[in-house]
Amino acid sequence: MRGTITAAVFASTLLAISGCATPGEPAGSAATAAPTVSISGLDDATASACTLANQATLGQDGYDFDVATANQIVTLGKQSKSTLITAATNVVEQSARQAEAAAGDSEEATHLAELRAAMLKFQTVCQNVDALTVSIQESQHALDADAGETTR
Numbered sequence: 125m126r127g128t129i130t131a132a133v134f135a136s137t138l139l140a141i142s143g144c145a146t147p148g149e150p151a152g153s154a155a156t157a158a159p160t161v162s163i164s165g166l167d168d169a170t171a172s173a174c175t176l177a178n179q180a181t182l183g184q185d186g187y188d189f190d191v192a193t194a195n196q197i198v199t200l201g202k203q204s205k206s207t208l209i210t211a212a213t214n215v216v217e218q219s220a221r222q223a224e225a226a227a228g229d230s231e232e233a234t235h236l237a238e239l240r241a242a243m244l245k246f247q248t249v250c251q252n253v254d255a256l257t258v259s260i261q262e263s264q265h266a267l268d269a270d271a272g273e274t275t276r
Contacts, residue, residue, distance in 0.1 A: 165257035169203035173213070174250035176200065181247050189240040194220040197246060206259045212246045219243075 166174070176197050179187040187193045194216050201213030219242040223235040250256070 165260070166253070167205040167260060169200050170206045170209050170256060170260065173197050173200035173204060173209060174247070174256075177243060177247040177250055180243055189236075189243050191220050191223050191239065194223075194239055194243060197243065201246075205263055206256045207263050208249050208256055208259045209246075212249045216242045216246050 176187060176193065179185050180189055180193045180197070187196075198213055198217045198220060201209050201216065204210055204213065216239070219235070219239040223232070223239045226232045226235040
């Protein structure tokens, strides 16, 4: 219990320092229980997926390292404008599919451990807000460049 409280305090402090703990408007209905977030420089899907991953890490608001939460992260992550998040989403999605397929089998525990590791890695990617912002900007520039080439 003490470790959980320490982790929660550390994560809350980290989020406050990085400016990620600011409540805002709901991110939309992409996931059934999308958390409310407003993180400057991030699109709604990226911010919501990262918030959900953080809540799973801390075991908050009914989210945990389970297949249901992983599937919600995947749903949001696929809508992200961040190339870093979409890459991390693909890893979580693959692990979630393997864990679902192994349900009830002798390999279930192994696949659930892999899913938990993938979700932790996803949450770690979310902690570098500057890198996420840059990846969103670069993605947008690439889209703008592609649009410019097709109109020429």
